[in-house]
Amino acid sequence: MKGEKMDYIIEVRNKGEAHAGAKAPDDIAEICRRRGMKSFVIPPMPFDKNLFYRQFVLLIESIKVWIHIAKTVKNGDRVIWQHPAPGVRYANRFIPWIKKRKKVEFIALIHDLETLRDGIGQQRKSTAIIADLKLLPRFDYVISHNKFMSEYLHSIGISSEKIVNLEIFDYLYNEPVPEIIRNNGKKVIVAGNLTREKSGYVYKLKELNVDMCLYGVNYEGDIPDDIYKGAFSPDELIQHLEGNFGLVWDGTSVEKCTGNTGAYLKYNNPHKTSLYLAANLPVIIWSQAAMADFVKRNNIGIVIDDLHHLSESLKGVSEKDYQEMQQNVRMIGKKIRQGYYFNTALDALK
Structure with missing residues (x-):
């Protein structure tokens, strides 16, 4: 018209x-x-x-x-x-x-x-x-x-x-999300660019006695296949994730997020947060990250100061705690998969 x-x-x-x-x-x-x-x-x-x-x-x-x-x-x-x-x-x-x-x-x-x-x-x-x-x-x-x-x-x-x-980025996904088998597991997923410059902390997680799975490009280590699972396109990745929590961290240090990418977490919404939530996974995030407020407010994960405390923090999550987190994650994950957050931001501009 x-x-x-x-x-x-x-x-x-x-x-x-x-x-x-x-x-x-x-x-x-x-x-x-x-x-x-x-x-x-x-x-x-x-x-x-x-x-x-x-x-x-x-x-x-x-x-x-x-x-x-x-x-x-x-x-x-x-x-x-x-x-x-x-x-x-x-x-x-x-x-x-x-x-x-x-x-x-x-x-x-x-x-x-x-x-x-x-x-x-x-x-x-x-x-x-x-x-x-x-x-x-x-x-x-x-x-x-x-x-x-x-x-x-x-x-x-x-x-x-x-x-x-915006609050959080959407992560469009139209396929069924695989069911997470808990069995009181504490496996932590790290997905993203695994270069040592950006994610050097990943190569120190073994020292912290953390059960983990790695996914992403530029992997530079020598870790068995049962830990490094390979790189997948963003639209395929959710089907391959195996774990109970998704970790949002950046930099070379396990004590805090460091470097330009680590400091940037104080301002940005990392897209991997959206990936984990779209996959119905509770998140673990640095306490000084901007997204930590969203995680706490919605009870969708763990906020942590230092990865040295990660194993202890995971032990402190009871089965009831995890089920409550995952129930909240499912609600937010559904919104993320459908494009709710960007649509809401656009509607606010009318």
Whole structure:
């Protein structure tokens, strides 16, 4: 119908990989499609090519997408940007240009804030400053991870009236979830990027007498197959998980979360938390992580200061405690699998 308002999603096409990096934005795009939104597509970037070629492709594709957006949208339409997406410099120029000409609302859904990570390279830092400090304030609304990230956004000049908290990422999953066989088990699952730089703590868990299973890419250890289970795509992983709890931790230390990825847990919603809950698994999470508040409030796991205390904490979970946790996890897991949290955040912007 002519004149009818339309919502759009700027979709970044990803190549299938055995980690959650593509799962979150793909799920956001799918939820938007289910709501009847149309897509503007940024194609996959040729990361296997040299820098000059990548930048040239990014220039051409970004200009094509933004010209298409400018020609398509009309007064009253809304456009969702998944932040950060390729081409933040072009978005930073085109969004205000479009807003001057049409009454279009732009909404940013934050996946990551690179300005909160220490130790990134100079080029990435320059891009992060443009993305977070210049581009984000241009949006009419920003969907933040949680109250801690929202406080940071407010500190860089984004009005709290423009911010909505997501609470937790969804993890779309349409297959039956395998039943967890408890048998008073205490097996801990670690899923994600297992490189020593990001997850060095994993290689020290054996010393802590913890029964565990590892899943993910970049495994760098020498652990038997009964512990390391391999890498699977995000859509296949739930069917392969074997354990009773999912661990959310980052860095090289077992005493606290360290490094740029560890400190980042104080602000972000790790996608692995959503994976575990979608699989109906209670979580174990660092006490200083932003998501610890969500875990405690909903009684869906254990909050811990130091992994040296993990074995003792697991022993303290009675069968009754575990059943109560899992009952709560099932309720939240169902919402996560159906896209409840992003839908709720979008509905709050109406």
